[in-house]
Every structure is written in C-alpha cells, then in structure tokens.
Amino acid sequence: MKKSSKDIKTLSEAIEHLEKAGSEKTEELKGTFGESFEEIKRAFLNLKPHIDELTDKVETEARKTKKDVEHRVKENPWILVGVATVIGFILGCLFFRKRD
Numbered sequence: 001m002k003k004s005s006k007d008i009k010t011l012s013e014a015i016e017h018l019e020k021a022g023s024e025k026t027e028e029l030k031g032t033f034g035e036s037f038e039e040i041k042r043a044f045l046n047l048k049p050h051i052d053e054l055t056d057k058v059e060t061e062a063r064k065t066k067k068d069v070e071h072r073v074k075e076n077p078w079i080l081v082g083v084a085t086v087i088g089f090i091l092g093c094l095f096f097r098k099r100d
Contacts, residue, residue: 073080
C-alpha cells in the first residue's frame, strides 16, 4: 500500500518511502534498458565479423594506394612538386586575400 505524503510522519519514514520508490523505478528502468542493451549488443556482435572484414579491405586498399603513389613519385618527382605548388598557391589565395 502506497503512503501519501499525509501518512508519512517521520523523516525515517520519508527516507524509507523514497528508497522504495527509487528501487522500484530502478528495477523498471533496468528491465526497459536492459532489453534494449541486449538487443544492441547482439546486433553489434552480429556485425563485428563484417566490420572486421571491411576494415581489412580498407587497410589493404590503403597500403596498395600508398605503394602506387610512392612508385609514381619515384618515377617522376616533378609531378609531386607541381601538384604541391598548385595546392600551396590555391591555399595562399584563399587564406591570405587582401581584405577591404
């Protein structure tokens, strides 16, 4: 039986009442969020192999691209110098414009 605020006479009864109400809400929230958490956990565990596979593919492609770029730079380093110069010029124009 729930007590109304009129039925609570002492501080210890008030504390007891609050603790009981808090524990009831805690259990209710555990049930609600516990189920959601378990669903999310299962979904993540199901996705983990796919994420690992995708990570491996991305790493492999990144290494391949890095080797390709290194090879092209070694063959013709002046292309890199030209590209760096153009990028530097564009950034310089963007950031150091004369402001009126």
